[in-house]
Amino acid sequence: MPKMAKRLIGQKYLAKVAQAELDWASQARDIRAGKKKSMLSLLEERGYVNAVAGGRDNLDKLMTNKRIGAYVGIDPTAPSLHVGHLLPFMVLFWMYVHGFHTISLVGGATAKIGDPTGRTTSRQAQPSAVRKANLHAMHYQVKALWRKVESYGEKHGYKWEWAWRRGIDNNTTWMEKLSVMELLKVLGPGIRLGTMLSRDTVKNKMENGDGMSFAEFTYPVLQAWDWWYMYNTKQPAIQLQIGGSDQYGNIVAGIDAIKYITKNHSNPELRQEKEDPLMTPYGLTVPLLTTSSGEKFGKSAGNAIWLDKEMTSSFDLYGFFLRSADADVERYLKLFTFLPMETIRSVMEEHTQNPSKRTAQHLLASELLELVHGKSAAEEAAQQHSRFSGNRSKSTTSTSPTLSSPTSETTPTSVTNPDINRSLNPHAPPTNWENAPPPNITLPRSLVYGMTFGRILYHAGLVSSYSEGNRLIQKGGVYVGSAPAQIGHQRDEVSFTPAKWGDPAATEQFVIDGQLLILRVGKWKVKVIKIVDDDEGGMERLRKGAERDYDEARKPVKVRKWKGGNDMPGEPVRSTKRASGESPVSGFEATHREGGRDELKSLRGTENKDVPQRPFRASTDSTDESARIRMHASDRPVTIRKQMSEWSGSDGSKGWRSVD
Ligand SMILES: Nc1ncnc2c1ncn2[C@@H]1O[C@H](COP(=O)(O)OP(=O)(O)OP(=O)(O)O)[C@@H](O)[C@H]1O
Ligand SMILES: N[C@@H](Cc1ccc(O)cc1)C(=O)O
Known part of the structure; x- marks a missing residue:
């Protein structure tokens, strides 16, 4: 019986594949008969095409006749995509909603080298933890973006079809396994030094810049290998690479590499004895989005308009x-x-x-x-x-739009972070791909080290109380990312294991490079937690990040109190006492007078964004049974008072804890 079921599924699948081929062939006939626009013509008409490497008409014919695969690569050298990235991605989105197969490549490996294209100075090496944080944040951002593309596409009449395929890849997956010997053997003889040395980027950097390292010099070779790898392993082959016009040189290097390898590979199965027009690789570049003065919007120019809501509201x-x-x-x-x-x-x-x-x-x-x-x-x-x-x-008619800095006049007053909404209103809808919180957050060391995962979930804004965090962990709904002990320290891939409830000391094992912890609740709530010192420098950055949460902080927070075990729910306690220095977050408190979790309520969900600082002040007014904490706009420095309540554990232990 199970065998039968398997066969039926197989036949259904084959029937779908056959139908998809027939549909494509019929569409191709319509395009050739002039009844329908070709994919490339649509892209040209909308202004996406700056240049085609490999011949415009040949690519047009190929895309009409074959449902090819296409990719865009981005190096995660920042925690978010920016508006400039949208241009090559829009081409990928259009292709997807027209039935092509797409890959979004996050360059975990290439980011370690850094693309020297268009630069005269070398990129600053990023600390490993920052790189990994960026990689994870970008992975989830791209993933969520694709879901939005689907519903946005549907609004415009592009209804999802079975044959549409999209994937996200990280080139670390194959680069980690690539040996120098394999690279030199398979591709090395095909790379001509004369060609490489004549590239503008190389000449410019060597003659007018700070010189060029061997690693930078080989960057286009690595990018070419990515493409070859996906050309060779994906079904259908990735035959088109899309990028900004600055990527033209790297893309042509990739085309040359694929042509060389397919002609010369020692494995006859990978060798193409005769060039097959249906297997030729092509490149497509999009115009660069620039400021009115002609400067590319991007990371290097420092003028990126970020897509992460936390970085650009x-x-x-x-x-x-x-x-x-x-x-x-x-x-x-x-x-x-x-x-x-x-x-x-x-x-x-x-x-x-x-x-x-x-x-x-x-x-x-x-x-x-x-x-x-x-x-x-x-x-x-x-x-x-x-x-x-x-x-x-x-x-305003500026041709060079710049972001408004958040002033009291322009800052939105409503709360947009769904986690915060949820903690204020438990009936708020659950997190999904559309309302998922931004992945980045910075927390002081004392709120991570020696804390149970239940508490860290709370500090990171993923749950609305410690007990909710603990319950989720016990139900197996919380995952911790890339535990070095389990998957090897060097791995950059996004990989999760279920978080265990209990020993706070164990948390430390999961901290990557002493600076990074990745937690996931369900499918869409991810926090890449950057851990900063509890010293003034770290706190200063956190305080700056608190800007965005200013309006949220102004709303009164309902305070609940529990008695019983440290993290577990119980009956409300009778009395509250003011105390300092005895909070479960004592490391944090030691440097910041009486600040603690309450302060973090306003800080959580924020990142060290570079926004002008607006100091805030917190005051607490309390009665015996209830306490409220409010944050006020003020030009005075931060002063935070915190409510403490006494607890007694089931084992007879007693202590003080701050009030939730
Ligand atoms: N302003 C832009 N307009 C069009 N395409 C862009 C723009 N910025 C980046 N891209 C394209 O997005 C892809 C990924 O770019 P990349 O990750 O290098 O970003 P970047 O902001 O250009 O980085 P950097 O400035 O550090 O080089 C590339 O194909 C690049 O050409
Ligand atoms: N070099 C590209 C990013 C990229 C990385 C790997 C690739 O395979 C493709 C593109 C850039 O910096 O813009």
């Missing part, structure tokens, strides 16, 4: 696109949205009648927000803008 991201110049907005609508061309044309007509209404810019900002942060964030940002920026945004 939905409000600011909306504002960035709202400030697009009239001369640019049509182009951006084609590049950053799935809106049909006819809709864009008619919106532009309406816009031209009364440009001061910024109709086109509002549409652009809303659509982009929906794609990147989800529908509800888009609606909320649009409302906030109509409330806060009204006339100011109308008068």
Whole structure:
């Protein structure tokens, strides 16, 4: 019987594959007959194509005849994608909703070297923990982004089909296993030094910059190997690489590498005796998104507009696109949205009648927000803008949009972090891909080391109380990432094991490089916790990060008290006493007077973002049975008082704990 079931599934699968092939062939006939636009023509029409490596018409024909695989690579040298990355990714999104197979490659291995393209100075080596934190954060961001693409696509009539395929890969997976000997044997003879030395990046860096290391010099070879690996192992082969126009040289190096390997490989199964047009690799570059002065938006230029909500709020991201110049907005609508061309044309007509209404810019900002942060964030940002920026945004016509710094006038007042919503309102909807919290957070060492996972979950904003954290762990719903003892210290892959309830000392084993802990609750709640010292430097960064949570902190927090075991729920206790220095977070307290978990309530969910500092002050007013903690805007330094309550454990032990 089970065998039968297996066979039935197999046949069903084969039937689906056959149907998908038939559909593709029929679509190809329509394209050839001029009844339908080809994929490449659609991309050209919307302005995505800067250059095609390998011949435009050949690529057009290939994409019409074959459901090929395509990829975009990004090095996780920052914790988030930025707006510039969206351009090559938009091509991938369009291809996906038209049935192509796509891979988003996060370059865990290539980030260790750093792409020297377009630079005159070498990149600063990143500490391993920072690199891993960025890698994990980016992995989850890309994953969530793809889910949003699906629902955004559906809104525009691209309904998910069985044959669509998308994947996220990390090149560490294969680079770790690649030996120097294999690389030199398989690809080495095909790399000509003359060609490499004549590349602009090499010449420029050697003649006008700080010279070039061997590692930097070999970067294009590693990128080429990635492509060869995916060309060779994925089904269908990855035959197209997409990147910004600055990547053209690296992409051509990849095409040359694949052609060399397939011609010369010692394994006859991998060798193509004759060049097969259906297996030829191609490259497609997109124009660079630049400031009005022509500078590329990106990490190196330090002007990136981040897609992570914690780094650029939905409000600011909306504002960035709202400030697009009239001369640019049509182009951006084609590049950053799935809106049909006819809709864009008619919106532009309406816009031209009364440009001061910024109709086109509002549409652009809303659509982009929906794609990147989800529908509800888009609606909320649009409302906030109509409330806060009204006339100011109308008068701005800058071609070089810059982010508004959060001022009391422009900072949104509502709470957008779903975890915070949930802790304030237990009936808030559960976390899903759309409302998942941003993955990055920074915590002081004393809130991680020697803490049970239940507590750390709370400090990281993943649960609303210690006891909720403990319950989740006991149910097996919490995972801890990349435990060095279990999977080897050097591994960068995202890998999780169930977190165990109990021994606080054991937590330390999971801290990577002394600076990083990764926790996951369910599928979508992930926190990449960067651990900083409890000294002033670390706290200063945390305090800066608290800016974003300013409005949340102003809301009164309902305080609950429990008696019984340290972390377990129980009956409310009768009395509360004020105490300091005896909190379970004593390391934190020692340097910060009476700060503790209550302070973290306002700090959690934040990252060391570089936002102007707005000092805040916390005050506590309490009665015997209840306590409330409020944070106020103030130009005075932080002063935090904390409520402590006495507890007694079932084993007769007693102590003080801060009030939840
Ligand atoms: N402003 C931009 N416009 C178009 N494409 C971009 C832009 N910024 C990055 N890209 C593309 O995104 C892909 C990944 O880029 P990468 O990770 O190197 O980001 P980056 O911001 O360019 O980094 P860096 O500035 O440090 O080189 C590349 O194909 C790159 O060309
Ligand atoms: N070199 C690319 C990123 C990348 C990494 C690996 C690849 O296989 C492809 C692209 C960049 O810095 O923009």
